[in-house]
Each structure stands twice: as structure tokens, then as C-alpha cells.
Amino acid sequence: MTVDWSAVFIPSLGVLEVVARGTLMYLALFAILRFIARRQAGQFGPADLLVIVLIADAAQNGLGKDYQSVTEGIVLVLTIVFWEYVIDWLAWRFPALRPVLTAPSLKLIENGHLVPDALRAEMLTEDELMSQLRQNEVEDVREVRLARLEGDGRISVLKRKV
Template sequence: MPDVFQVAIRTSLAVVVLFTITKLLGKRQVSQLSLFEYITGITLGNLVAYISMDLQTKWYLGIVGLMVWSLFSLGIEFLQLKSKKMRDFLDSKATVLIKDGKVLEDNLKKERLTTDELMEQLRKKMAFRIADVEFAIMEPSGDINVLLKRENQPITAKHLGIKVGPEQEPQAVIMDGKIMDEPLATMGLSRQWLNMELEKKGVAIENVFLGQVDTYGLLYLDLFDDQIKVPFPQEKESAFVLLKKCEADLMSFELATKDEKAKAMYKQCVDRMAKIIEETRPYLYR
């Protein structure tokens, strides 16, 4: 058999085997690989090159090497899942770099991290001053996570005592001008509803690059033609304004009437409307 065909067949076989092994070993980003997983990746690549190009040796020996490395890697991952000591040995432990606002110089030296590198990583976490950092730790993956001092942390709705509605994952219901039926069903919606929403906005389905529905059932559209402006959904704001208008009308009725029974009834309605507004505010007001 000509060498060209041998290389082609060996390479195809090696790709199939490597793909299968990769699926078995799982998927991680390069920055999340442990030291052993990094070495395994390099070794598997070398073995695949050996299988593909070394025509003077028996190809199946390379396959055996791939299988042994793969089984060994699976065994190591199993031990890591079962044993904290194995995880610490293979991945190492996290290292505290800043504690109580103080830089731990000895730990910086241990991780061979310079002050400039530390400052670079802090800036990536939007911490431009060490004085703003309460705690920083280097993870086994090499990432540095930062906890800002309480006075420097962003204010959230919880800090203000505001209850907000739960958020669900937005679903892409239109991609490249095509309706995606599965995400629509996930949101409990239908094609008829989608077509009606598109008609209200005056947009044809084939002109939509991407359409998303959020947890409140509002449709957001991005068109192929960026010059066309699609109105932003205002249903929640309109509903909130309508409730506030009803509350104001009831207050005016209460003030206008001289009948004590009617005044008491309107007062009761105002209180009930205020309670409704307070309960729905997290869902309607942005």
C-alpha cells in the first residue's frame, strides 16, 4: 500500500480513537486542566502523531499506548472524585494571597508570583487598589478570585431590602430567520403567539437574526438590518403605570365623595391596590 494511503488511514483511525477518548475523559477548558491532565493531553497528541506518521513501526502499538494512558487518566479522575488527599496531591491546594487586606508576601514567593502579576490579576477582577481587597486566593487552576471589602462591594437589591422576581434563562426562539420550536415549548409558548408578536412589531420572521424571550414572556429581537430600530418591550412598564393610575383614581374618588360609606370603601380599595402594587413591583418595575 502506498505511504500516502497508509498515512491517511492511520490518521483517520487515530482521530476517531482520540475523539472517543476525549469524550470519555470529559471536557474542560485549558485553564481548568490539572497538571496531570495537561501532561496527558500532550502525551496523547504525541501518540496520535506517532500512529499517523511512523510507518516503520506497528500502528496498533500506538493504539495500545493511547488506551493505557486513557485508562490511567480515568483511574486518576476516579481517585480524585473519591479522595480529597488525591485532589490536593494532584491539583495542589488553593493559596491565600491577600488576607484581611494584607498581602502575604511569603505565599507570593511560594507561587512565584510577582507584585506586577498580582496587580494585573486584581485589575481583571475590577480591583485597582490593594486597599480595596479584603481577601484574594489563587485557585489550583491558577485563577485568582477576589473578595472586596464590604464598603467597596456593589450594592444589590438585597442590600436595599428590595424583593425582586426570580429570573429564568432566556430562550432563543428565532435563529437566522428560523423558528426554534423546542425553546418555544420550554417557555410554554406557541408559533401563533410568536407570529402575533412579530406582527405587532411589524417584523417579518426572515428578517430576524436572533429572537429571545425572557422569563416575563417579553420578546427581544435583533435584525439582520442594523439600521432598523425595533421598539424595546414596554409591557411591564405599561402595566405598572396602569396600576399606579388606578391607585391615584381611587384616591381622588375617596377625596371627592362626601358619603362616609363610599369614602371608607374607596379607602379600602386604595389600601388593597397599594398592596397589589407592592407585591407586583419586583416583577413589573425596572
């Protein structure tokens, strides 16, 4: 097996074109994510992760020679962001659609007792759950009145009154 050293070091696109594509895609993504996608980092769920992966792939296409223009890459990114916005708006505007469009929360602990079926359904070990509880300043399951795995993947905890 031989290495084509010229393909490794000699760009297939002009260096100025690579800089221009990179600059335009960066500025477009910055604007899109800054002004359109306004979720806080702590609220990213599986659907948001999917959008980020798709945006990354769409942006990559606009950076290389697969598309004829950066505009096509930007339009693809805007299309993905548009559909994410539409789904969020539908879930907000029409409560009847929420069970279809968003993941429901799942009860993991109730009145200091684990809900084994829920842990099994989510393949969540007690050690993983305890790690999440410690992040919520809970040392013992018996301190918890209610803990739920939210649709965005976070675990919310309500402590018992002392």
C-alpha cells in the same frame, strides 16, 4: 552539508497510509476527548496539561512508522486517559487522598494585604498578580478580601463588601 532532497519530498510511508493513519488517530482522539475527558477549558491545570502533552506524543507515535499499527497508538492514548480518570476518581471518592493527588490552594491576598511569602514561593510578581486581579475586575489590592492561587493555576478572588 548536503540536503537529501528525495527524503524531504518523497514520503517514507505511502500517502494513502498517512491519510488512513491521520484519519483514524483524529477520529479516535476526537471520541476519547469528547466522551471521556470532559473538563472545561477554563479548568485545565498542570496535571491536565501533562495529559495533553502525553496524549499528543502518544498520538504522534500512532501516526508514523514507529508503531506497527494505529491501534497501538490509540491503546496508548486510552491508557493515559484511563490513569488520569483513575486519579481524578480517587481524589473525588477518597477525600484523604486529595492533598496527595491535587495541588492545594495558596492564599495570596488577605483583607487587602499581599502575602509576600506566598508570592515568593510561587515566584509570582505583583505585576502578574495585578494582571490577574484586573481580569477579575479588581483595580486595587485593598478591594480584595481573599485571593487564592488554586491548584489548577487559576486565581480566585473574593471582593470586600462595599
